[in-house]
Amino acid sequence: xxxxxxxxxxxxxxxxxxxxxxxxxxxxxxxxxxxxxxxxxxxxxxxxxxxxxxxxxxxxxxxxxxxxxxxxxxxxxxxxxxxxxxxxxxxxxxxxxxxxxxxxxxxxxxxxxxxxxxxxxxxxxxxxxxxxxxxxxxxxxxxxxxxxxxxxxxxxxxxxxxxxxxxxxxxxxxxxxxxxxxxxxxxxxxxxxxxxxxxxxxxxxxxxxxxxxxxxxxxxxxxxxxxxxxxxxxxxxxxxxxxxxxxxxxxxxxxxxxxxxxxxxxxxxxx
Amino acid sequence: xxxxxxxxxxxxxxxxxxxxxxxxxxxxxxxxxxxxxxxxxxxxxxxxxxxxxxxxxxxxxxxxxxxxxxxxxxxxxxxxxxxxxxxxxxxxxxxxxxxxxxxxxxxxxxxxxxxxxxxxxxxxxxxxxxxxxxxxxxxxxxxxxxxxxxxxxxxxxxxxxxxxxxxxxxxxxxxxxxxxxxxxxxxxxxxxxxxxxxxxxxxxxxxxxxxxxxxxxxxxxxxxxxxxxxxxxxxxxxxxxxxxxxxxxxxxxxxxxxx
Numbered sequence: 001x002x003x004x005x006x007x008x009x010x011x012x013x014x015x016x017x018x019x020x021x022x023x024x025x026x027x028x029x030x031x032x033x034x035x036x037x038x039x040x041x042x043x044x045x046x047x048x049x050x051x052x053x054x055x056x057x058x059x060x061x062x063x064x065x066x067x068x069x070x071x072x073x074x075x076x077x078x079x080x081x082x083x084x085x086x087x088x089x090x091x092x093x094x095x096x097x098x099x100x101x102x103x104x105x106x107x108x109x110x111x112x113x114x115x116x117x118x119x120x121x122x123x124x125x126x127x128x129x130x131x132x133x134x135x136x137x138x139x140x141x142x143x144x145x146x147x148x149x150x151x152x153x154x155x156x157x158x159x160x161x162x163x164x165x166x167x168x169x170x171x172x173x174x175x176x177x178x179x180x181x182x183x184x185x186x187x188x189x190x191x192x193x194x195x196x197x198x199x200x201x202x203x204x205x206x207x208x209x210x211x212x213x214x215x216x217x218x219x220x221x222x223x224x225x226x227x228x229x230x231x232x233x234x235x236x237x238x239x240x241x242x243x244x245x246x247x248x249x250x251x252x253x254x255x256x257x258x259x260x261x262x263x264x265x266x267x268x269x270x271x
Numbered sequence: 272x273x274x275x276x277x278x279x280x281x282x283x284x285x286x287x288x289x290x291x292x293x294x295x296x297x298x299x300x301x302x303x304x305x306x307x308x309x310x311x312x313x314x315x316x317x318x319x320x321x322x323x324x325x326x327x328x329x330x331x332x333x334x335x336x337x338x339x340x341x342x343x344x345x346x347x348x349x350x351x352x353x354x355x356x357x358x359x360x361x362x363x364x365x366x367x368x369x370x371x372x373x374x375x376x377x378x379x380x381x382x383x384x385x386x387x388x389x390x391x392x393x394x395x396x397x398x399x400x401x402x403x404x405x406x407x408x409x410x411x412x413x414x415x416x417x418x419x420x421x422x423x424x425x426x427x428x429x430x431x432x433x434x435x436x437x438x439x440x441x442x443x444x445x446x447x448x449x450x451x452x453x454x455x456x457x458x459x460x461x462x463x464x465x466x467x468x469x470x471x472x473x474x475x476x477x478x479x480x481x482x483x484x485x486x487x488x489x490x491x492x493x494x495x496x497x498x499x500x501x502x503x504x505x506x507x508x509x510x511x512x513x514x515x516x517x518x519x520x521x522x523x524x525x526x527x528x529x530x
Binding site for chain 2 (some may be wrong): 038042046047048049064066067068069070092093094095096097118
């Protein structure tokens with residue numbers, strides 16, 4: 001990654017950090033999407049494990065896992081995000097279970113650890129902003145034990161809700177933004193942050209040398225994406241109902257590949 | 272020696288013999304708790320109150336120490352462990368119905384795991400404080416349970432085990448409840464302190480202390496509220512709850528039982 005993009009990325013996430021906790025985790029849609037990811041995470045990462053989190057943001061996932069007795073080494077490129085994460089941790093009695101530090105996921109080469117991790121994960125859009133995912137795959141292969149599971153939640157390519165919403169508002173460019181092959185700039189970014197939306201097939205290919213794709217599921221299939229929070233707040237009960245529908249259909253063929261985000265599970269191959 | 276009638280749908284965990292019993296329905300552990308779950312938290316129980324009164328002051332500082340509530344049910348102890356320090360704590364139970372009730376408690380969100388106490392879904396040497404409250408009597412294979420508990424315990428960690436005291440059981444105290452249809456007894460066979468020590472000893476744990484707890488003044492109001500004041504004095508003469516404090520001393524070495 002060249003420096004202007006890295007700097008833009010950092011500036012974008014530093015800016016986002018200021019309001020992130022107020023906006024996303026507390027939103028109706030943010031909560032149900034995170035719950036869906038946590039259900040999967042809680043099955044894969046058990047108490048006593050030590051896992052690596054990339055793009056940890058304000059640390060909400062790491063602190064959740066620590067509450068379950070999972071040790072988390074959590075990294076994010078934004079020092080503002082890490083500050084917020086440390087503030088969150090300071091309100092708990094879990095500080096020995098989480099290690100928050102600044103590290104750009106594009107520079108994972110520099111992460112050296114004493115012992116390989118029992119697993120790794122990245123939640124929500126952090127990985128969409130990392131240009132060279134094969135570098136991430138190579139480093140994760142180095143950093144986790146054989147048989148370890150990797151959970152990667154990324155903004156998906158096909159979100160019917162978002163497409164319908166933008167088309168209905170006469171914005172076909174926005175409706176199709178996730179399909180562009182070239183990286184795009186997020187709607188709210190002021191600088192040239194490059195976001196890309198790899199498909200599950202792309203991800204399988206990128207991670208293929210060392211990882212086996214175990215499965216994937218849609219996050220926010222019938223639940224609308226976070227840009228429709230205004231609608232969700234008017235009918236939180238409806239969102240709750242849709243979240244229950246998601247639980248049943250989000251692993252099914254077709255449905256698992258659509259949604260605001262897609263949660264992909266890889267397994268580090270042995271030998 | 273059977274579960275006794277109570278007015279209304281209320282019923283404590285362990286019923287007392289009072290001679291006015293109708294024949295209870297006998298239930299296996301899984302079916303029993305499936306049926307008990309919806310009302311489990313609704314009625315005060317003298318044995319649970321007595322146990323709690325004894326244990327609460329003994330719970331160590333759990334900051335940054337990983338705690339496990341074995342057979343957590345509706346999360347009675349897990350709630351207290353989380354509240355006591357907001358350190359890492361999880362509960363495990365086999366009953367989906369009991370876990371559904373636990374899952375409705377906000378503070379337990381994400382801290383509950385469905386699993387078998389004989390095959391815990393946890394890494395070895397994970398927990399530093401464990402509690403198994405009124406559950407060991409539901410497990411026949413004590414040696415397997417001890418080996419599995421010991422596997423997930425860190426060396427030096429503490430395990431509190433409580434159950435209906437065998438002497439109370441011998442006098443007819445039973446684990447059960449009354450729902451709208453009938454009195455239900457859940458299959459339980461409390462183990463003696465000696466059997467517990469022997470099993471845990473061979474799994475690398477030593478006994479720190481054990482004590483039979485009799486009911487006392489603070490539990491009197493529960494009897495009164497249930498309209499069973501007349502049974503209270505008699506009940507107080509029987510050791511009602513067996514409390515054992517075990518410590519994981521070594522994964523490899525078995526130590527002499529101290530009893």
